[in-house]
Amino acid sequence: MKPVRRHSREPDSDELAGLRARLDESQETLRAIRGGEVDTVVVAGKQGPQVFTLQGSEHAYRMLIESMNEGALTLTADGLILYANQCFARMVALPLERVMGSSFDRFLLAEDRATLRPFLKRAGKSGSKVQVRLQAGHGSQLPVLISLCGVTQKRLTPPTIGMVVTDMTDVRRTEELLRALTHRVVQAQESERGRVAIELHNGITQILCAILFRCQALSAGISAHDLPSKREAIQLREMIGEAAEEVERISRGLRVGVLDELGLVPVLRATSKEFADRTGVSIKLTCPRWTGRLHADFELTLYRILQEALRNVEAHARARHVIVRLKRQNGFVYLMIADDGIGFDPDHRSAGQKEKDGLGLLSMRERAAHMGGAIKIVSARRVGTKIEVRLPLPTTKRS
Ligand SMILES: Nc1ncnc2c1ncn2[C@@H]1O[C@H](COP(=O)(O)OP(=O)(O)OP(=O)(O)O)[C@@H](O)[C@H]1O
Numbered sequence: 140m141k142p143v144r145r146h147s148r149e150p151d152s153d154e155l156a157g158l159r160a161r162l163d164e165s166q167e168t169l170r171a172i173r174g175g176e177v178d179t180v181v182v183a184g185k186q187g188p189q190v191f192t193l194q195g196s197e198h199a200y201r202m203l204i205e206s207m208n209e210g211a212l213t214l215t216a217d218g219l220i221l222y223a224n225q226c227f228a229r230m231v232a233l234p235l236e237r238v239m240g241s242s243f244d245r246f247l248l249a250e251d252r253a254t255l256r257p258f259l260k261r262a263g264k265s266g267s268k269v270q271v272r273l274q275a276g277h278g279s280q281l282p283v284l285i286s287l288c289g290v291t292q293k294r295l296t297p298p299t300i301g302m303v304v305t306d307m308t309d310v311r312r313t314e315e316l317l318r319a320l321t322h323r324v325v326q327a328q329e330s331e332r333g334r335v336a337i338e339l340h341n342g343i344t345q346i347l348c349a350i351l352f353r354c355q356a357l358s359a360g361i362s363a364h365d366l367p368s369k370r371e372a373i374q375l376r377e378m379i380g381e382a383a384e385e386v387e388r389i390s391r392g393l394r395v396g397v398l399d400e401l402g403l404v405p406v407l408r409a410t411s412k413e414f415a416d417r418t419g420v421s422i423k424l425t426c427p428r429w430t431g432r433l434h435a436d437f438e439l440t441l442y443r444i445l446q447e448a449l450r451n452v453e454a455h456a457r458a459r460h461v462i463v464r465l466k467r468q469n470g471f472v473y474l475m476i477a478d479d480g481i482g483f484d485p486d487h488r489s490a491g492q493k494e495k496d497g498l499g500l501l502s503m504r505e506r507a508a509h510m511g512g513a514i515k516i517v518s519a520r521r522v523g524t525k526i527e528v529r530l531p532l533p534t535t536k537r538s
């Protein structure tokens with residue numbers, strides 16, 4: 140093979156202009172890559188065009204943050220906004236340039252500023268979450284969940300705080316719907332109990348009483364010589380008497396009239412005594428310095444919660460002792476029911492366990508929440524269960 144000599148020559152002006160244009164284009168591409176405006180580069184190669192994704196650049200993160208359906212910000216520890224995405228600007232109904240550089244406090248109500256402050260201080264150490272309301276322009280407020288974390292960048296001193304702001308409007312709406320639904324279930328349960336109580340009392344109890352009298356007459360008519368038949372008739376009469384008493388007990392538990400007549404404390408005492416007699420579980424009820432009456436709704440709430448708690452003790456706890464304490468203090472009514480049974484884990488129940496759960500705990504919570512109060516359930520395996528109810532004391536007392 141013969142070597143071919145290449146002759147070097149000066150490029151003409153057209154070639155120079157072409158080269159210059161390509162250089163300008165390359166420089167522009169590089170600038171766009173550095174600025175994050177480009178996420179993919181296509182290079183013509185021998186095997187056709189090759190596609191390079193710009194991994195490692197900040198571009199992907201920026202794209203992610205801008206396309207998020209949540210507000211994303213970086214702040215100084217004092218709450219000055221260094222960066223915010225468009226979504227956050229939409230949340231507070233302001234143009235982005237008026238958001239960046241301003242204080243995050245301006246978007247919060249006074250009490251929420253105080254709530255957020257310690258979280259901002261702690262954010263550098265560990266991630267944390269807090270719920271606040273955002274001033275969303277035109278006087279409207281947006282319930283949001285703020286997730287905070289420290290953004291450690293060595294270049295930046297002092298360190299900045301990363302914040303993700305999630306709009307909780309839909310979550311709140313769903314929670315409210317759920318609560319309204321639970322309340323309707325509890326109300327329906329209450330009216331159904333009333334109906335069943337009347338039917339038991341007026342129907343079954345009356346029938347059982349009639350059978351009892353007939354049985355009495357029957358046993359009186361049996362000759363004393365026919366001892367086995369007489370004994371059988373007496374036993375039958377006793378069994379019918381017990382059934383009538385049991386039906387009356389159930390009916391009493393379902394009715395609220397008795398609460399109205401006797402008042403909360405005597406009814407709690409009667410309920411506790413009946414529970415202890417029937418189940419053999421000892422129960423100690425204390426109501427220190429309790430006088431007067433509460434509004435009917437509060438008395439019913441406390442009575443139903445005690446009933447539900449005792450029902451759970453009987454059904455699940457395998458307890459030997461129960462302590463019930465009712466007290467008033469600093470404008471609140473407190474009811475505590477503690478058992479020494481097998482306990483359960485109220486916070487970490489498997490989906491399967493939750494599916495089997497009934498309405499007891501749910502209705503207790505709903506009843507307390509409906510009266511503006513709350514319930515705390517403390518339970519641990521082999522330790523027992525403690526239910527603490529706290530209701531704000533009604534201002535209007537009964538005589
Ligand atoms: N005092 C208790 N001791 C042990 N476990 C309990 C106690 N109270 C509740 N539990 C557990 O919590 C679960 C939920 O209780 P909840 O009262 O909500 O429903 P339930 O008793 O199963 O059904 P329902 O009350 O509708 O008859 C129970 O199934 C039981 O496993």
Ligand SMILES: [Mg+2]
Binds near residue numbers: 450497498499500
């Ligand atoms: Mg129950």
